[in-house]
Amino acid sequence: MRPAFFPARAAMDLAQTFDVVIAGGGNAALCAAITAARAGRSVIVVEGAPKFYRGGNTRHTRNVRVAQDGTAPTMTGAYEPEEFYDDLMRVTGGQTDTHLARMTIVRSQELLPWLGEQGVKFGPPLGGTLSLGRTNAFFLGGGRGEINSLYRTAEALGVRLLYEAPVVAMNIDNGFFVSLTVKIKDQAHEVKGRSLVAAAGGFEANIEWLKRHWGPAADNFLIRGTPYNRGDVLRMLLDKGVMPTGDPTQCHAVAIDARAPRFDGGIATRLDSIIFGVVVNKNAERFYDEGEDLWPKRYAIWGRLIAQQPDQIAYSIVDVKSINLFMPSIFTPVTAQTIPQLADKLGLNPAALDATVSAFNAAVKPGAFDHTRLDDCRTEGLGVNKTHWARTIDQPPFYAYPLRPGITFTYLGVKVDDEGRMTMSNGRPAGNMFAAGEIMAGNVLGKGYLAGIGMTIGAVFGRLAGQGAANHVRN
Amino acid sequence: MSVTSLATDNLREAERLMRICNACRYCEGLCAVFPAMEMRRLFGEGDLNYLANLCHQCGACYTDCQYSPPHEFAVNIPAALARVRHDSYDDYAWPRPFGALFERNGLAVTVIAALSVAAFVAGVVWWRDPAVLFGRHAGDFYKIMPHAAMAWLFSLVALYAVVAMALSVRHFWRDIRGNEAARSWPQAVHDAVTLRYLGGGGGGCTSESETPSARRRIFHHFTFYGFLLCFAATSVGTIYHYLFNWRAPYGVVSLPVIFGILGGIGLIVGPIGLMVLRRQRDPMLTDRRPLGMDLAFLVMLLLTSVTGFGVLILRDTPALGPTLALHLGVVLGLFLSLPYGKFVHGLYRFAALMKYAAERRSGAFID
Numbered sequence: 001m002r003p004a005f006f007p008a009r010a011a012m013d014l015a016q017t018f019d020v021v022i023a024g025g026g027n028a029a030l031c032a033a034i035t036a037a038r039a040g041r042s043v044i045v046v047e048g049a050p051k052f053y054r055g056g057n058t059r060h061t062r063n064v065r066v067a068q069d070g071t072a073p074t075m076t077g078a079y080e081p082e083e084f085y086d087d088l089m090r091v092t093g094g095q096t097d098t099h100l101a102r103m104t105i106v107r108s109q110e111l112l113p114w115l116g117e118q119g120v121k122f123g124p125p126l127g128g129t130l131s132l133g134r135t136n137a138f139f140l141g142g143g144r145g146e147i148n149s150l151y152r153t154a155e156a157l158g159v160r161l162l163y164e165a166p167v168v169a170m171n172i173d174n175g176f177f178v179s180l181t182v183k184i185k186d187q188a189h190e191v192k193g194r195s196l197v198a199a200a201g202g203f204e205a206n207i208e209w210l211k212r213h214w215g216p217a218a219d220n221f222l223i224r225g226t227p228y229n230r231g232d233v234l235r236m237l238l239d240k241g242v243m244p245t246g247d248p249t250q251c252h253a254v255a256i257d258a259r260a261p262r263f264d265g266g267i268a269t270r271l272d273s274i275i276f277g278v279v280v281n282k283n284a285e286r287f288y289d290e291g292e293d294l295w296p297k298r299y300a301i302w303g304r305l306i307a308q309q310p311d312q313i314a315y316s317i318v319d320v321k322s323i324n325l326f327m328p329s330i331f332t333p334v335t336a337q338t339i340p341q342l343a344d345k346l347g348l349n350p351a352a353l354d355a356t357v358s359a360f361n362a363a364v365k366p367g368a369f370d371h372t373r374l375d376d377c378r379t380e381g382l383g384v385n386k387t388h389w390a391r392t393i394d395q396p397p398f399y400a401y402p403l404r405p406g407i408t409f410t411y412l413g414v415k416v417d418d419e420g421r422m423t424m425s426n427g428r429p430a431g432n433m434f435a436a437g438e439i440m441a442g443n444v445l446g447k448g449y450l451a452g453i454g455m456t457i458g459a460v461f462g463r464l465a466g467q468g469a470a471n472h473v474r475n
Numbered sequence: 476m477s478v479t480s481l482a483t484d485n486l487r488e489a490e491r492l493m494r495i496c497n498a499c500r501y502c503e504g505l506c507a508v509f510p511a512m513e514m515r516r517l518f519g520e521g522d523l524n525y526l527a528n529l530c531h532q533c534g535a536c537y538t539d540c541q542y543s544p545p546h547e548f549a550v551n552i553p554a555a556l557a558r559v560r561h562d563s564y565d566d567y568a569w570p571r572p573f574g575a576l577f578e579r580n581g582l583a584v585t586v587i588a589a590l591s592v593a594a595f596v597a598g599v600v601w602w603r604d605p606a607v608l609f610g611r612h613a614g615d616f617y618k619i620m621p622h623a624a625m626a627w628l629f630s631l632v633a634l635y636a637v638v639a640m641a642l643s644v645r646h647f648w649r650d651i652r653g654n655e656a657a658r659s660w661p662q663a664v665h666d667a668v669t670l671r672y673l674g675g676g677g678g679g680c681t682s683e684s685e686t687p688s689a690r691r692r693i694f695h696h697f698t699f700y701g702f703l704l705c706f707a708a709t710s711v712g713t714i715y716h717y718l719f720n721w722r723a724p725y726g727v728v729s730l731p732v733i734f735g736i737l738g739g740i741g742l743i744v745g746p747i748g749l750m751v752l753r754r755q756r757d758p759m760l761t762d763r764r765p766l767g768m769d770l771a772f773l774v775m776l777l778l779t780s781v782t783g784f785g786v787l788i789l790r791d792t793p794a795l796g797p798t799l800a801l802h803l804g805v806v807l808g809l810f811l812s813l814p815y816g817k818f819v820h821g822l823y824r825f826a827a828l829m830k831y832a833a834e835r836r837s838g839a840f841i842d
Contacts, residue, residue, distance in 0.1 A: 052543075052545055052546075059541045060541055062501055121676070121677060121678055123503075123504025123505075123676055124504065126503045126504065126510060126513070138504065140504050140505065140539075140675070140676050140677070140678060141501065141502055141504070141505055141535060141536070141538075141539030141675070141676070141678070142501030142502070142539055142541070143501075143541070144538075144539050144540065144541050145501075145535075145538075145539035145678070148538060148539065148685065152685075152686060261547055261548075264541075264546065266499070266541050266542070267498075267499050267501070268495055268498040268499040268542065268548070269498075270498075324516060327498060328494065328497050328498055328516050329494075329498055330494050330495045330497075330498045
């Protein structure tokens with residue numbers, strides 16, 4: 001018996017040669033699918049995940065960074081392309097293809113109206129995200145709301161959708177895409193196409209691949225997105241001679257609650273407590289300046305820091321003065337009336353933690369505490385000083401949150417040109433293969449992170465790749 | 476950091492979900508529930524009853540949620556808040572046992588009450604003079620039941636309903652610590668009459684399928700404004716009677732009849748539409764308890780309208796007497812069921828909207 005998502009008619013349809021085959025089912029994939037379908041091409045989207053988990057990391061996003069003039073009702077002010085470019089250069093330290101970066105930013109100005117035409121709804125940012133209201137357009141209901149709208153539009157345009165259809169092989173003949181093979185319910189099906197858009201994300205959920213660069217430490221990584229971001233399509237393309245780009249060893253890693261699920265914990269498992277207290281490793285020792293910079297700016301360094309600690313575990317410790325100053329967590333903190341009791345509950349050496357906290361408290365200098373700016377509360381004389389927001393940890397109850405590295409995305413990708421067309425390792429453009437989204441984001445974001453830029457790259461290159469694939473078929 | 480003293484599984488589940496949502500906050504643009512949640516870190520019973528009564532169960536947050544089932548977090552706000560909300564209707568009902576009785580057997584109880592009243596009215600008229608019940612009265616229904624008797628009977632029942640509902644809302648208001656929030660009534664009126672928060676922040680309800688739709692909003696408007704127009708018809712009739720001494724029956728182009736016809740159409744289209752949508756609703760988004768009180772209210776509104784049209788159409792025929800008895804029975808049954816039926820959702824919602832408007836204005840964080 002055939003499963004409902006793969007009716008008899010669909011099996012017949014797979015015999016045809018599609019104009020555009022899209023591997024992946026996130027923001028970039030759907031932008032490409034809609035663009036190609038609007039150009040009158042026959043399009044099929046093959047998504048490896050079940051319907052609920054469709055869209056990879058898109059389902060955990062919340063907004064898209066766009067240059068705009070501030071006239072949209074949901075935006076709080078203008079964000080000029082020059083400022084966007086400066087922000088990108090700052091976070092990447094120049095590790096970007098400046099031509100592609102400029103083009104991405106210029107074309108980001110089209111995204112608000114274009115996504116709106118595809119049914120995506122935006123809302124004003126509220127609460128704790130107001131600071132991004134000028135630079136980022138917030139999806140109503142978040143990334144899953146966005147992707148739901150794009151899927152509805154794609155379906156209405158006649159785009160074929162296959163779920164639970166991971167790509168297991170690709171037939172690429174000398175840089176020219178012929179077909180790919182998907183596995184549906186243990187059965188292989190060939191999907192033939194006149195062009196390919198690869199939009200299947202990175203390899204952040206592929207623990208074996210992460211281990212190549214991180215060793216056994218990767219066994220203690222938590223993956224913030226779905227388990228389906230395995231990088232299989234990326235691997236096949238690189239094996240077939242597509243030129244790589246981006247650092248193969250690097251991933252975006254933040255500190256998240258160690259009790260988060262192994263996969264797909266998403267945004268709700270983040271923890272904003274670090275700057276308010278101390279962070280110790282399993283030896284009850286501090287290892288980095290918790291007050292180095294404002295929290296959002298330092299968001300991404302703590303994942304890497306904890307990955308380098310023994311057993312990849314750390315503990316954020318605060319006292320009652322700070323417990324209500326950061327975003328509430330879904331996990332209840334470990335709570336105790338004394339530091340040694342807290343250590344006992346955490347499985348740390350009580351004497352060692354007591355010594356660490358006592359030494360920290362003794363080194364705290366007087367200052368005017370203000371967690372909204374780089375204040376003058378600091379320690380002096382410690383091996384690892386805390387340079388801002390240093391307040392003594394001495395008022396019970398004491399609270400601790402266990403932390404582990406949470407992997408968001410990887411940087412390795414395929415090289416593309418300004419049409420979204422892949423570049424082969426001999427430097428020549430691929431005949432009919434395009435890429436969009438995280439699988440090529442490393443061209444623009446070679447390092448670091450800027451909130452919402454993954455969605456910008458995905459939407460801009462999704463449209464380019466969809467148009468490029470459509471044009472190729474016409475020619 | 477959690478409230479451990481919550482009394483029921485439904486409250487504990489809602490609290491678990493509120494902690495997840497409060498750490499995520501992606502849904503803050505969808506309705507009033509999430510901004511209200513963001514003003515809190517802890518969720519006691521009063522907070523949860525307040526949030527539950529802000530929720531329209533439109534389904535937008537479920538469709539948009541990255542943590543809804545089959546995710547292991549199993550976040551399902553529409554269903555969890557529906558359970559808390561329905562429990563709260565029980566808890567706040569006055570007298571309380573009536574709430575439980577109606578929740579289980581709402582439709583049967585209400586229909587039996589209506590038929591009993593109708594039989595009683597018809598019986599009394601018959602007993603006094605059988606000819607009156609089946610006589611031709613040229614539309615003058617006061618010949619069947621004198622105006623004074625009708626006014627007294629309905630005033631008493633209405634008074635009972637008003638007192639019972641006032642006590643219920645007062646209980647709710649205290650639990651959610653409404654305090655000074657009643658000053659925000661103008662904003663709450665605006666939000667209520669426009670159904671501002673029904674429909675996922677503009678996307679529409681996804682209660683029946685993943686495709687947002689305005690149908691629930693439309694049928695609710697038919698019902699709500701139909702109800703108001705019928706109320707207006709009765710009020711104008713009362714004013715005509717007492718102030719101007721203009722006696723019923725009124726002509727077809729008179730205000731009471733025009734209001735009544737328009738309202739009656741609303742009360743046929745609206746309740747039928749809502750009942751159909753109720754059947755189509757994704758079971759994942761619902762309480763899954765059989766809610767007699769839901770259905771009872773819709774059925775009684777529909778019957779009120781249908782029997783009302785019956786009186787209008789048959790008023791020159793011998794069928795007027797029995798039809799009028801039936802109509803009066805249905806209306807009295809509706810009145811009696813108001814404090815225990817779905818009608819109360821509007822009262823609690825309105826109270827919650829007043830509190831929400833006040834909270835938004837003060838911008839204060841509630842600890």
